[in-house]
Amino acid sequence: MAEVGAGGAAPRYRGGLNESTWEQELETIPMFMTRCPAEIDAARQPELACLQSLLFDEERSPEELARLYKNEGNEYFKEKDYGKAVLSYTEGLKKKCQDPELGAVLLTNRAAAQARLGNYRSALNDAIQARRLKPSHLKAIVRGALCHLELKNFSEAVEWCEEGLQIDPKEKKLLEVRAKASKLKRIEERDVRKAKVMERKEQSRKESLLAAIKERNIKVVLEPSNEEEEVSDALAEMSLDGFHSDNALGAKVHLDADGSLNWPVLFLYPEHEQTDFIAAFHENTRFIDHLMVMFAELPPWDLERKYLPSNLEVSNSTFNFSCDFWGKINQMTPFNLCRYFVKAGTPTVLAFVKRSPFSKKYFSSKKVHRL
Incomplete structure (x- = not known):
């Protein structure tokens, strides 16, 4: 029989359990527990601590x-x-x-x-x-x-x-x-075999590429430095993994089926801070051939309409060791890198309007040689 506590308190069963929370209170009594707590506090749960000690x-x-x-x-x-x-x-x-x-x-x-x-x-x-x-x-x-x-x-x-x-x-x-x-296991072994075959093919490709570069007497600088140091002609000492291109498209120099070199080439137009990029510039192609395509229509930034193919001159932008030598390129000759220095796998050339005030000022303090 339930009793009503004084002052309207919640009714309690005889023995001290609250009618509305008796199940929760019963759960605190070790004998009636259905789940043991994760941690036992000896001060607050002495009965459980005692049982644990006995156990x-x-x-x-x-x-x-x-x-x-x-x-x-x-x-x-x-x-x-x-x-x-x-x-x-x-x-x-x-x-x-x-x-x-x-x-x-x-x-x-x-x-x-x-x-x-x-x-x-x-x-x-x-x-x-x-x-x-x-x-x-x-x-x-x-x-x-x-x-x-x-x-x-x-x-x-x-x-x-x-x-x-x-x-x-x-x-x-x-x-x-x-x-x-x-x-x-069979799949893994197959993949390992395929990877080794691909590695051998890649190694052969790189060796053929380096042999072609060495044959053409191309000077290569793997990483630009303040001193612009040239890599030794002993290309055998050059890391095969060092030949790379830092251009956004990830294009790299490669040999085509005919054994000709194709280079990624970056064109810069300093006067207008514009660029063009050619992913595969065949070594036997003339500069004028590419300029004719790139400027078949005048670019929107050429407001004075002066960037006509016949009105342009191209310069090798890579310094030699003295850091003050620039080469002006004959547009009618094939793309010949034999007298160039290539940095990080990407030749870079600058294009100017011939005899323009900007061009004259740009080269006024530089030694220029026609290639």
Whole structure:
């Protein structure tokens, strides 16, 4: 029978439980608890602390304590609280019980919890230790094979499966893992073979390219520096990976099917701060051929309508060692790099209007030589 508390307080059952919250209050009594709290405060929960002390009494044998922690870990595992399960299994292992079967189970269970957390390397180490304690422990072998599969150790996964199937030839999980690992191993080996073939082809391509550059006596500066140092003519000492282009399109110098060099070339128009880019400038093509295409229609920035192909002169923009030498290029000759310096894989040329005030001022302090 419920009683009404003084002053309109919520009614309480005889024995002190509140009618509206009796279920929650009952949950705080150890005898009626359905779930143990994650942490026990001895000051606020003395009954639980006492029970915990009795449960894990140090007078118990290491085997008993290890088994209790194993059961606790299993409960956490069922609740999918894998982090706490790992901690429980670890505490059980710390008891150093002399039962190899129990030790193997604790290690295998911890491996399963670690795997659920994505810690496959730690899980594999536990599986390896479990097998040392009990080589025939099939669950440890299954767990190790799965970890090897996740870590892409396909050969090792197959080996573990083969060893486990000697114990139980019908173990379904091992048969599945072996089939999957074998397939992935074949794919990996195929990809490695293909990569080696491509690497050899790329190496041959680069060597042919360097031979062509050396044959043409082209001077190459891999990375611009303040001193504009020239790379030695001994191109054999030049890194094959050093030939690259920093242009936005990623175009690179290459040999075509006829064995001719094609260069990415950047055109600069300093007077108007404009640029043009040619991804593949054939070495036998004349500058005038490209200028005729680029200026077939006058660009919108040429308000004075003076950038006509026949009205332009082109200059090599790359300094030589004295840093004050510029070469003016005859537009009617083929693109001949034999007397140029190339930086970072991309020749750069400047175009000006002939005899314009801007051109005269630009070159007034520079030594100019016609190429």
